Amino acid sequence: MQDPRAILITGASGGIGGALARVYASPGVRLALTGRSADRLSACADDCRASGAEVRTQVLDVVDTRALASWVEAVDRDWPLDLVIANAGITGGLGAGNRSETLADVHRMMSINFGGVCNTLHPVIPSMRRRRRGQLALMSSLAALRGLPYSPAYCASKAALKAYGEALRAWLHPEGIEVTVVLPGFVDTALAGHVAGPKPLQMTAERAARIIRRRLRAGPARIAFPVLLHAGIRLLASLPADMVDRVLGAVKVEIQHYE
Numbered sequence: 001m002q003d004p005r006a007i008l009i010t011g012a013s014g015g016i017g018g019a020l021a022r023v024y025a026s027p028g029v030r031l032a033l034t035g036r037s038a039d040r041l042s043a044c045a046d047d048c049r050a051s052g053a054e055v056r057t058q059v060l061d062v063v064d065t066r067a068l069a070s071w072v073e074a075v076d077r078d079w080p081l082d083l084v085i086a087n088a089g090i091t092g093g094l095g096a097g098n099r100s101e102t103l104a105d106v107h108r109m110m111s112i113n114f115g116g117v118c119n120t121l122h123p124v125i126p127s128m129r130r131r132r133r134g135q136l137a138l139m140s141s142l143a144a145l146r147g148l149p150y151s152p153a154y155c156a157s158k159a160a161l162k163a164y165g166e167a168l169r170a171w172l173h174p175e176g177i178e179v180t181v182v183l184p185g186f187v188d189t190a191l192a193g194h195v196a197g198p199k200p201l202q203m204t205a206e207r208a209a210r211i212i213r214r215r216l217r218a219g220p221a222r223i224a225f226p227v228l229l230h231a232g233i234r235l236l237a238s239l240p241a242d243m244v245d246r247v248l249g250a251v252k253v254e255i256q257h258y259e
């Protein structure tokens, strides 16, 4: 597949999204970047422009369905999009002392992590279908592969994305659109900073972005990394649930609530 020339990335004010924007930025590339923090978004845009890319930015909340749709459609009219990376997301868990998630936490998680990705992709699917080309990437997580006791809603939101992306792929692939579900392990970003506990094989956001960019070229169904952690989680998911629950219960992890 050719390298994409027009790319939209959500969560570009953050670790992985910002690193993706920076690794794609080069002369001839058009980047449409969004996030909530105007300052961090504009710092990312400045870096990308310095690398020769043409950049437009918009401060948006991905739960704002209408505002996001009109921006995505406007970008796609001016720059027919080759690649959309729906990356924006939050983490969350049982909170201090691993007490509990509130129902509001669960709904918020689903509406940002799952709803926000749907809000990003839906507006561009009709025009990609008309063009019979394009690529969609959904930022899930290795946490999609096995529910973890410390972060029920996060795992559920990422598992929903995995199933959604697989279904989109089966639907849209015959029409020339590639759909890839991305499942990273631990990446050193602000989000990971809210997680207190072991983070085996954690990597930098730049390394993660380079892996994603390289592997997206082939348009695979799934990009899961690092390989060893992926293998470990798949093994856990295949073992008897009670045994795995005991192993996971012995690992101390606490995830702070944040806005």
Ligand SMILES: NC(=O)c1ccc[n+]([C@@H]2O[C@H](COP(=O)([O-])OP(=O)(O)OC[C@H]3O[C@@H](n4cnc5c(N)ncnc54)[C@H](OP(=O)(O)O)[C@@H]3O)[C@@H](O)[C@H]2O)c1
Residues within 6 Å of the ligand: 010, 011, 012, 013, 014, 015, 016, 017, 034, 035, 036, 037, 038, 040, 060, 061, 062, 063, 087, 088, 089, 090, 091, 112, 116, 139, 140, 141, 142, 183, 184, 185, 186, 187, 188, 189, 190, 191, 192
């Ligand atoms: N870091 C990891 O270990 C890891 C592992 C697996 C998967 N992931 C996934 O990778 C993605 C990026 O995470 P990250 O690690 O780069 O975290 P991050 O540095 O905290 O960045 C998250 C990005 O998402 C944006 N965002 C969050 N809520 C939003 C909302 N309601 N509307 C619009 N934008 C919103 C943030 O915008 P503002 O900062 O401007 O608010 C920021 O740009 C997430 O989907 C995350 O679940 C991360």
